[in-house]
Amino acid sequence: MRKDDLNKMLSLVDDKYLDEASPVKKKANIWASRSLFMKLGSIAACFLLVLNIVLLPLLFGLGNKIEDMENALNEKSAQLDIISDTVNNPHTQNYYELHLGENKDGTPSTILVSSPSTQFPQQYQDIIDLLKDGYSEGFIVDEELEDAWENLENSQDTIFDESAKDENGHWEDMSDKLEEDLSDKAEADMSDKTEDAEDSYKETTDLQTKGVIEGDIIKRSNKYIFHLNGSTLNIYSIDGKFSERVGTIKLNSALEYIKNGVDVKVTGDELEKMKEDYAVREMYLSCDCKTVSIIVSDGLSFGSAYVPYVTILSVSVEDPSDIYIKNVSTLFGSYVESRMIENELFVFTKHYARMDYLAIPQYSDGEGFKLFDKENIHVGGRDNNTYLLAYRMNDSTLKMNKASAFLSYGDDIYVSENNIYLTNEKTQKTAEEKNTVTEILRVEYNKGGFENKGSVVIDGYLKDRYSLSEYDGFLRAVTTDNGVRYDENGDVLYQYSSNANLYIVELESMQVYNSLIRFAPDGETVRSVRFKGAYAYVCTAIQMTDPVFFIDMSDVNNLECKETGTITGFSTTLIDFGGDLLGIGVDSGVRSFKLEVYRETETGVERVCSLIKNATYASEYKAYYINRELGLIGLAITDYYIGDHPNRYVLYRYDGSSFIEVLNVETRGTKNLHRGILIGDYFYILSNDVFMVEYVPAEKMGITK
Amino acid sequence: MDDSKIIELYFSRDEKAIEHTSDKYGRLCYYVAYNILKSQEDSEECVNDTYIRLWETIPPTVPQSLGAYSAKITRNLSLDKCKEKGAQKRGENDAPPSYEELEACLPSKDGEPVDELILKECINTFLASLDKEKRVIFIQRYFYMCEIKEIAKKNFLTEANVKVTLSRLREKFKKHLERY
Structure with missing residues (x-):
């Protein structure tokens, strides 16, 4: 996306939002004035109400349309509690506001739908048909797949190893040299490998919840590393410095084929525009290591609309030299998150129920798209027009097991062993105060469905999903809270400065059981959170200084909080690291990278050691290599002390009192797209530009053989 | 009229x-x-x-x-x-500060131009996911280019409160853009 796109994007904001936020009020219209309306008294109010609800629709001939709309919704078994309908948009007269009850502050909660009796149904049905065509079980595109070895020859990827350094110690592109002898060697290796023991799954991602697998661009078995590089899936053998790519599949052709198949009704320029709009996000490897599920964000242009959807590709990787797409599924909405639990894939998307789309979302069960049933739509918060759509399906066949929709949720998603927590950040206003609150909905998933177990509203907003944790019958949440208080005239009395809160919510009742309110110094915001067992670790900061807090929740009735006191910089990520806490963050400036270890003492929290570099660093959690057993932390940085080749992959070992550099090698590619894995004596580094294997002697890792 | x-x-x-x-x-x-x-x-x-x-x-x-x-x-x-x-003025950047604030949310500042329909979907989905109060603050700052002080006054907030809200909204917007 470019700067120009940003400006263009802002000029495409819906007019209704611009009108809503207009800083210059139109000339006063006394009949539309709410304050006057309030003063008119009940008789006048009733008269205006009748005028609005009954007379105006009749005058504009809209009564039948409203009725049609209600009938259509009823027929589709997807009725929401329509309390009243009013004409929403006087310019088009085609759109209606469905009132879905009241918000907590008494304002009507609404979503917009277009009238099924006017322009909507045909256009929407066409979109559904197009998407439906994209789904086909057993969809195989053998003919679209290029031979793995041909791909290898055509590939621009480079493979490095230690022997590839030139006389100046710089990396030399070995791809040509390697390709010459790859075919023979690889064939020999492959024949050997077929004799090997059964392949088994090895986790590479540092999971938030044990057993709840998170998608990533890298996964591995005991034989192979699977790497998603843009829209290409590469498979590398795990063989130290002799590791090589043993299989590859370019998804572009398959995705375009699917899309072109979908696009049969769209011609000309529109078809051209649609190509390569997709973005390949992440993947999962099945427990038996035979299937890779790849998640792709995609969308379909249709007339003046763009319909985002998610494509799931189930790819057979049983034989790396014969990779093929087994199944394809398309899901409604734009991609938010996903997880895999055993052999079930959970995908979360967001669906925007706007004017030119029906308010009711769709799902596919393999036999075409259907409207969500009423019992699978949870209207809950009713604070905004977006649904969080939750799908669960078999990772290999992609057969849909369950699909549910949650209106107004989807800011951050946390999945524990039994529950999914959906969040909705919103503004809460009373006569006395206004502040940001977060509603957290508990959805139980361990019985095969998505069961709504109630929600809780807490003050403040969450930093990210790591600010939530379920433990021993309680949900713990850390928020940043700030707001304003008003006096009796409605004027701002004062603002209470931002601070951090910890809430302990009882799962059964979804009520706040205990809390630690404003435990940080005033003005601080939460920068990173990590939970481990009964402990919460929180880093808060005001500009470039921070305290780190250790909160002991072993006794939920008696929370104990210790802190480091103010220190320079702050951590953007906290990682429980053996018995200590590791912080990755910045020191005194934006270009200052800091690794720091904290430890609890009897009276507080001490800083054990730190490592500071004049560098910028990967900010994605999944880009960090974390090995708690050996005390290793690896990541990509740009080191500004190094002139010619500042992009480095660094691996440090924490020995209990200091950091020891284990590896510091030149690398290429985006920092956040780097992944590192230690397997045996070799450290594998992959990015969008390199595949490197480095020998790391056991003694460097503090291992005595 | x-x-x-x-x-x-x-x-x-x-x-x-x-x-x-x-x-x-x-x-x-x-x-x-x-x-x-x-x-x-x-x-x-x-x-x-x-x-x-x-x-x-x-x-x-x-x-x-x-x-x-x-x-x-x-x-x-x-x-x-x-x-x-x-x-x-020989390349001097006169863009309003609010515009620069938003530019920092771009995941990358180069690449192919993005299709207009995708941009439209992207911005309106983001706005739809916000509650009215936050949406109004976002639009007043980044579309109408209002000063922080003015936004605070119009929305009965303090300047510090608006700054915190905008910073949070930019963070969310950045995350949202990364999905497109």
């Missing part, structure tokens, strides 16, 4: 359309232009250019909201003028 009647005047090529637009939305357009250009003369020129552009584009365009449509035109013209003035 009602928007639909003013639009009818444009369709019948009646110059009173401009008079009524000026009467109803002149202040808004001037406000948008001045927030970007910070010059009375330039802002007035942009507002006049807006009327010409409205005259040229309606018909065939039938704006959903004449106010929003006029504000969009003024904003684009003002940003163009701002760029032009910056270029005259």
Whole structure:
């Protein structure tokens, strides 16, 4: 996306939002004035109400349309509690506001739908048909797949190893040299490998919840590393410095084929525009290591609309030299998150129920798209027009097991062993105060469905999903809270400065059981959170200084909080690291990278050691290599002390009192797209530009053989 | 006069359309232009250019909201003028601070131009996912280019509160852009 796109994007904001936020009020219209309306008294109010609800629709001939709309919704078994309908948009007269009850502050909660009796149904049905065509079980595109070895020859990827350094110690592109002898060697290796023991799954991602697998661009078995590089899936053998790519599949052709198949009704320029709009996000490897599920964000242009959807590709990787797409599924909405639990894939998307789309979302069960049933739509918060759509399906066949929709949720998603927590950040206003609150909905998933177990509203907003944790019958949440208080005239009395809160919510009742309110110094915001067992670790900061807090929740009735006191910089990520806490963050400036270890003492929290570099660093959690057993932390940085080749992959070992550099090698590619894995004596580094294997002697890792 | 009647005047090529637009939305357009250009003369020129552009584009365009449509035109013209003035001052960047704030949310600042329909979906989905209060603050800052102080006053908040809200919204917007 470019700067120009940003400006263009802002000029495409819906007019209704611009009108809503207009800083210059139109000339006063006394009949539309709410304050006057309030003063008119009940008789006048009733008269205006009748005028609005009954007379105006009749005058504009809209009564039948409203009725049609209600009938259509009823027929589709997807009725929401329509309390009243009013004409929403006087310019088009085609759109209606469905009132879905009241918000907590008494304002009507609404979503917009277009009238099924006017322009909507045909256009929407066409979109559904197009998407439906994209789904086909057993969809195989053998003919679209290029031979793995041909791909290898055509590939621009480079493979490095230690022997590839030139006389100046710089990396030399070995791809040509390697390709010459790859075919023979690889064939020999492959024949050997077929004799090997059964392949088994090895986790590479540092999971938030044990057993709840998170998608990533890298996964591995005991034989192979699977790497998603843009829209290409590469498979590398795990063989130290002799590791090589043993299989590859370019998804572009398959995705375009699917899309072109979908696009049969769209011609000309529109078809051209649609190509390569997709973005390949992440993947999962099945427990038996035979299937890779790849998640792709995609969308379909249709007339003046763009319909985002998610494509799931189930790819057979049983034989790396014969990779093929087994199944394809398309899901409604734009991609938010996903997880895999055993052999079930959970995908979360967001669906925007706007004017030119029906308010009711769709799902596919393999036999075409259907409207969500009423019992699978949870209207809950009713604070905004977006649904969080939750799908669960078999990772290999992609057969849909369950699909549910949650209106107004989807800011951050946390999945524990039994529950999914959906969040909705919103503004809460009373006569006395206004502040940001977060509603957290508990959805139980361990019985095969998505069961709504109630929600809780807490003050403040969450930093990210790591600010939530379920433990021993309680949900713990850390928020940043700030707001304003008003006096009796409605004027701002004062603002209470931002601070951090910890809430302990009882799962059964979804009520706040205990809390630690404003435990940080005033003005601080939460920068990173990590939970481990009964402990919460929180880093808060005001500009470039921070305290780190250790909160002991072993006794939920008696929370104990210790802190480091103010220190320079702050951590953007906290990682429980053996018995200590590791912080990755910045020191005194934006270009200052800091690794720091904290430890609890009897009276507080001490800083054990730190490592500071004049560098910028990967900010994605999944880009960090974390090995708690050996005390290793690896990541990509740009080191500004190094002139010619500042992009480095660094691996440090924490020995209990200091950091020891284990590896510091030149690398290429985006920092956040780097992944590192230690397997045996070799450290594998992959990015969008390199595949490197480095020998790391056991003694460097503090291992005595 | 009602928007639909003013639009009818444009369709019948009646110059009173401009008079009524000026009467109803002149202040808004001037406000948008001045927030970007910070010059009375330039802002007035942009507002006049807006009327010409409205005259040229309606018909065939039938704006959903004449106010929003006029504000969009003024904003684009003002940003163009701002760029032009910056270029005259040998590359000096005269973009309003709010514009720069939002630029920092871009996942990458190069690459192929993104399809207009995707951009439209992206921004409106983001706005739809916010509650009204936050949406209003976001649009006032990044579309109408309002000063923090003004946003605070209009929304009965303090400046510090607006700053924290905007910082949080930018973080969310950045995350949202990464999904597209």
